[in-house]
Amino acid sequence: MDYSAYSADTSRVGNETVIGNQAARSALYFKNCARLKVVGLSTTGDSTNFVVEENIGAGIYLHGCGNARISHCQNFYGGALFMQDAAPGDFGAVLENCYSFGARNATTPGPGTTFSGCVWELPTDTAYDRIGPLGSSAACYAWAGRSHCKWQGCTFKNIRQAAIKISGSHDNVFNSIVDANHFLDCGAALVYGGDQAGDADHYGLLFTNNACHNCATNRAGWHQDAAVVVFGSAMSKILNNTFLYTRDHLGMLNGDSLASATRGILVSRYSAASPEVTGVEIANNAFLTKLHKNTANSNDESASSPGNVINQCIYVESARGVSIHHNHFQNQQIGIFSNSNIGLLEESNQADNTIIFSQGFSNITPIYRNNSLLPGQFTSEHSQLTSQSDSYPTLEDNYQLRETAGQGDKIPMTQTLV
Numbered sequence: 001m002d003y004s005a006y007s008a009d010t011s012r013v014g015n016e017t018v019i020g021n022q023a024a025r026s027a028l029y030f031k032n033c034a035r036l037k038v039v040g041l042s043t044t045g046d047s048t049n050f051v052v053e054e055n056i057g058a059g060i061y062l063h064g065c066g067n068a069r070i071s072h073c074q075n076f077y078g079g080a081l082f083m084q085d086a087a088p089g090d091f092g093a094v095l096e097n098c099y100s101f102g103a104r105n106a107t108t109p110g111p112g113t114t115f116s117g118c119v120w121e122l123p124t125d126t127a128y129d130r131i132g133p134l135g136s137s138a139a140c141y142a143w144a145g146r147s148h149c150k151w152q153g154c155t156f157k158n159i160r161q162a163a164i165k166i167s168g169s170h171d172n173v174f175n176s177i178v179d180a181n182h183f184l185d186c187g188a189a190l191v192y193g194g195d196q197a198g199d200a201d202h203y204g205l206l207f208t209n210n211a212c213h214n215c216a217t218n219r220a221g222w223h224q225d226a227a228v229v230v231f232g233s234a235m236s237k238i239l240n241n242t243f244l245y246t247r248d249h250l251g252m253l254n255g256d257s258l259a260s261a262t263r264g265i266l267v268s269r270y271s272a273a274s275p276e277v278t279g280v281e282i283a284n285n286a287f288l289t290k291l292h293k294n295t296a297n298s299n300d301e302s303a304s305s306p307g308n309v310i311n312q313c314i315y316v317e318s319a320r321g322v323s324i325h326h327n328h329f330q331n332q333q334i335g336i337f338s339n340s341n342i343g344l345l346e347e348s349n350q351a352d353n354t355i356i357f358s359q360g361f362s363n364i365t366p367i368y369r370n371n372s373l374l375p376g377q378f379t380s381e382h383s384q385l386t387s388q389s390d391s392y393p394t395l396e397d398n399y400q401l402r403e404t405a406g407q408g409d410k411i412p413m414t415q416t417l418v
Contacts, residue, residue: 019063021056022056022058023061023063023083024057025057025079026057026058026060026061026079026083027043027058027060028059028060028061029061030061030068031062031063031064031065032064032065032089033062033064033068034065034089035066035069036062036069037068037071038068038069038073039070039073040072040073042076043060043073043074043075044075044076044077044078045059045075045076045077045078045103047076047077047102049104050104050135052104052130052136052137053133055104056079056080056104057078057079058080058081058105058107058108059073059075059081059082060081060082060083061082062083062085062090062093063085063087063090064089064090065093066089066091066092067094068092068094069093069094069096070082070098071098072096072098073098074098074099074100075101075103076101076102077101077102077104078103078104079103079104079105080106080107081095081118082098082107083108084108084109085110086145090110091110091111092111092112092113093113094114094116095113096116096118097116098115098118099118099121100118100120100121100139101121101122101123102122102128103122103139104135104136104137105136106138106139107120107139107141108140108142108146109149110146111145111147111148111149112147112149113146113149114149114152115149116152118151118154118155120139120140120154120156120157122136122157122158122159128160129160129219129220129221130160130161130187130221131220131221135160136159136160136161137161138159138163138165139156139159139162139163139186140164140165141164141167142164143165143166143168143169143173144169144173145168145171145173146166146173147172147173147174148175148176149166149176149177150176150178150179151178151179151181152177152179152180153179154181154182155182155184156181156184156186157184157186158184158186159183159186159187160186160221161187161191161224162186162187162189162190162191163181163183163187163188163190164178165192166191166193166205167191167231168194168199168200168202169199169200170198172200172201173202174202174204175204176192176202176205177206178190178206178207178208178210180209183210183211183212183213183215183227184213184214186212186227187215187216187222187223187224188224188227189210189212189215189227190228190229191224191229191231192205192207192233193205193229193230193231193232193233193236193270193275193277194231194232194274195231195270195274196270198273199232199274199275200275201233201234201275202233202236202275203234204234204236205233205235205236205237206237206239207228207236207238207241208238208239208241211241212227212241213246214244214245214246214247215227216262217245217247217248217250217251217259217262217310218251219250219251219252220253222250223258225266226263226264226315227243228241228266229266230268230277231268231269231277232275232276232277233277234276234277236280236281237281237283239282239283239284239285240283240284240285241285242285242286243265243285243287243288244288245287245288245309246289246290246302247301247309248303248304248308248309249262249308249310259307259309259311260307260311261311262310263312263313263314263315263337264287264312264313265282265313265315267280267316267317268316268317269318276319276320277318277319280319280322280323281322281325282324282327284327285314285327285328286328287327287328287329287330287332288331289306289330289331290302290331291305291331306332306353306355310332310333311333311337312333312334312335312336312337313329313336315338316337316341316344317339317340318341319342319344320341320342322338322341322344322345323345323347324344324345324349325345325346325348325349327349327350328350328352329349329350329354329357330351330352330354331352331353331354332354333354334354334357334358335354335358336357336358337358338358338359338361339360340361340363341363341364342364342365343364343365344360344363344365344366344367345366345369346358346366346367346368346369347367347370348371349371350373350374351371352373352376353374353376353378354373354376355378355380356380356382356384357373357413358371358384359388360390360393361386361388361389361390362389362390363390363393364391364392365391365393365394366387366390366393366394367393367394368394368396368398369398370396370397371398372398372399372400372401372413373400373413374400374401374403383414383415384413384414385398385414385416386418387415388418389418395417398415399411399412400412400413
């Protein structure tokens with residue numbers, strides 16, 4: 001089917017008082033209704049308009065609608081699968097087993113929306129790479145008062161920017177839950193928190209039990225700084241997730257790989273004028289790079305070395321009250337990098353065949369305790385735990401483990417305290 005025959009409806013312009021441009025260009029628009037139910041609807045939009053801010057119509061758009069139920073619907077191309085305002089009466093929508101393919105713009109939930117078993121997918125051709133105003137946007141974007149939203153058991157594939165972006169402006173965003181989802185080759189799985197001066201605070205993120213595969217490691221226009229990004233916010237928890245890498249980073253800048261500028265989890269205050277980052281817990285996450293084993297199997301997708309994929313698994317900067325514990329790093333460049341934090345705890349983390357376990361700089365009263373290292377082929381002979389220019393650090397019981405009983409007992413991890 002030739003989808004180029006479908007229009008992006010750019011001639012349809014709302015008056016921004018009764019209806020906006022996004023609603024005017026959507027397939028279905030519902031206003032001030034309760035308990036709406038839509039089942040099995042299929043919508044198709046334009047596939048050739050690459051301007052993200054023009055191709056903005058949704059399959060279904062709601063305004064002032066409470067407790068809508070949208071099930072087994074699908075949208076191809078156009079702007080988005082679903083959009084809802086945050087007006088009085090907009091709350092409690094549930095989308096179940098819906099499918100979005102090739103949408104240029106982001107699904108926008110209303111307050112209290114639940115997505116269950118939904119799929120967002122983009123084609124792999126370069127027309128969807130985000131270069132300036134062209135390409136595609138996040139798959140889902142919750143902003144300005146869209147609190148209590150949940151994504152559970154969903155799949156995101158080939159999303160160029162963030163699969164899920166949660167970043168408010170003038171209103172707080174509370175209790176965002178991202179649980180048991182699958183992120184396949186996305187620019188980022190999640191970007192969360194205040195990133196502008198004057199942004200309202202974000203509270204209570206749960207990013208749990210998710211699988212991230214090759215996120216933030218694709219070509220220009222198809223990667224972010226990290227698979228998971230947390231900016232200005234409080235009480236964020238990143239727990240029980242897996243980060244799997246099965247190739248080298250594909251991004252290049254001036255002939256150099258972008259692996260050195262990429263992380264697994266990035267937690268940082270966006271700027272000095274942005275909201276603070278406080279009360280973050282990062283625990284029970286596993287980072288694994290599948291390395292090439294020189295087999296004859298040409299379909300054995302793998303990376304050439306830890307340094308060619310990402311730089312740091314966990315990068316934390318300018319935050320208060322951060323607990324990093326019980327994470328596992330296998331075949332990585334650097335496990336944890338921390339800088340200028342207040343009240344940092346690194347405890348009971350383990351690195352296996354990782355070049356450097358932890359590097360800390362200019363932290364105030366950090367605690368590095370009960371961490372362990374399993375040395376391997378890529379483990380550096382240099383210091384594995386660095387505390388440089390930290391104020392009043394505590395280093396206790398950090399050990400290098402043995403692989404066989406014949407090697408004897410564990411020995412202290414090599415440490416540098418400067």
